[in-house]
Amino acid sequence: MLARASFGAQGANLAAPVRPVVACFWYGAQTAASSGAMVALLIRSDSLMAFHKGAHYLDHSRLEVSSYVIMWALQLLLIQKGMETVRKFQDWAGPAVWVAMLILAIGLCVKAGGFSFDHGMPMNVLLEKTRDASVSGEPGSFWALMAVRATWITYFAELYLNFCDFSRYAKSRNAVKKGNLWGLPVNLIAFSLVAGVTTIAAFKVYGEVLLHPEQISASFDSWMVVLIAAPTFAVATLGINLVANFVSAAFDISNVFPRHISFGKGGYIAAIIALMLYPFAPSSASIEPVSML
Template identity: 70%
Template sequence: MDHTDWAAKGYSPGLTNEDLAPTTPAQRTWGAFSIFNVWTSDVHSLWGYYLAASLFLLCGSFVNFLLAIGIGSLVIFFLMQLVGLAGVRTGVPYPVLARASFGVWGANFPAIIRAIVACFWYGAQTAAASGAIVALLTRSPDVMAFHKNVHFLGHSGLEVICYVVVWALQLLIIQRGMETVRRFQDAAGPGVWFAMLILAIGLLVKAGGFDIGGIPQDVLLASTKDAGVPGVPGSFASLTAVAAVWITYFAALYLNFCDFTRFAKSEKAVRVGNLWGLPVNLLLFSLVAGVTTIAAYKVYGEVLIHPDQISAKFDSWALAALAALTFCVATLGINVVANFVSAAFDISNTFPKQISFKRGGCIAALIALVLYPFAPWEGSAASFVGAIGSTMGPLFGIIMVDYYLVARGAIRVDDLYREHGPYRYQGGWHAKALVAASIGILFSTLLPNFTHLLPEWWGVYGWFFGVAIGGGTYYGLRMLPEAGTEMVHRA
């Protein structure tokens, strides 16, 4: 769709650019394999492994782990189907879809929140990828000496150098556009399975087989005491928390999965890609993470939940290099897919005429670079995921309630790009959506993370409370009668 088509359709220049416009039939090139690889890229990363291994410790046993992760993965599949189908049916990215519920200008509110979260995750994933390179390089005594003796920006000089190098590599990928993103993820996603299997098989051989008995309870208690998750490992409270954290880990992509499905060939491609990429792939990946954690404990006598820590202990430098580089590439994959793409679209949505997709991505990358000295992602994996994810719960609840319950899927796509169309609401802002989002964020994020007014366990389920409170409040407000006003969604 070019500028002439935009003018003919009455699109407002301040709401449209080439990246935000609805996808054309020629752009819908993503089949089930590409959708599947969105998930291999998203899950098969150092942070994904780190979280899975951390949650494994909280389950107390291998069987409990598979049960909690399996149930969580089915919920993830259902939720991704909801937003994925909205993307393939409308052909618009997340910030444009949000205009239907928040207003043509009000959509900048959820877009900027998602962009900020993407910047935090972008920094966390870049740090994880660079950490794998650091672990490899410090096998050399000279590099280790440099690592220990040179420090700036709150990190070692080696960590800073590796972070900047990995950070810059991602810019090269995103500058080539979404088709390059698809090709990169199709190559990077499956690659980490190779490294994961080498890691697992190598450790199992060293351990002399797999011990389903796992890790002793006293070791689990010591390893999970600061996880921020209620209950002792293996208890019902702990298992439900594990499932909740696993579901919350994908909170960002529940919002912007439509950024990818808008390029899908069909709804069937989304469904098949999601089926293999989510419950099947998630469970297999988690299984390998659990096996590797148990085997690493048996071999090294300590709990190692970072795969780069394990690969750094390999006797073979070549195997250690292969594992480190594969994990690094895989983590770049998730960063580009889950964080760079979203932030680029979200920031572009604020000023479409001035900021393109590529410029939006560069801005997000610069923010992640500024965050690096503060490293807000260091600490408990579960706590970080909960705090970041909970903010997006109300937004997801509102957008999905609006699309499926209020509009019943009848979104007027062209009107999403018209300043004076039915999605203008109150001067371009929808007060009901903003009120619902504010109430939802209050209970999902602000009260549990910055006060002691709510029970300690509340924060673990913050995303769920956000979805229920934000979405429920929005639906209630939309059902209130409005004199002289009809629902704008119905076509």
């Protein structure tokens, strides 16, 4: 709340339209990522793979476009039901991601022959991956850790501007403190450890560095695992998108003309902007199913 208050009564009107511009871009990108997880599952079907490789629109396949529109519509439906629906959705999505990640981690550790933090990844591969993630320095070095730290600070600094969009619905101050404690340091550290173990095990099984859970889940030969993991990660991405981009954009757009634009209308405007930006999203046409080794 103080982050917004620091702009002043009139200055806040300047910050309000700036934040949704960024949020709308990320809203479209996260929706594309969510639909990509579903595409990775669907192209296991020969008929859908043929559909995926068929006609393209603005460098996106028909399957990608269809998946994007479905995910886009689902978010719009959730947000129009109100913040209570968003809260209930988040209460379900968070634990679901943990279940899916643990399934991946345990399954890959079994395939890899056990649990280990000894990754054995070639340094040139790690350097390439860290450069792609805009992290400078040798992996594990002091400067690389500082770069990661700066990235996290930058990431949360943006979300901090809209912290009040959610804290206003908390039952008490203690509830906010407890949520921040379990949701940030505890959950973040634990999830990072599980993600690290999963990535290491995936490298030992597949021989390549897969950083995204949907890529790893798509590599499983078991339909059951993929059927659980891919939709879960798609839903998780939707949950992150709602919190980080959709809600903030809707409130901020509404703040520009509060007499004429409600929270719901602000959500519609943000969704339409994100839909218009979709043609500029990177294509996932190169996604191919990988069999379990």
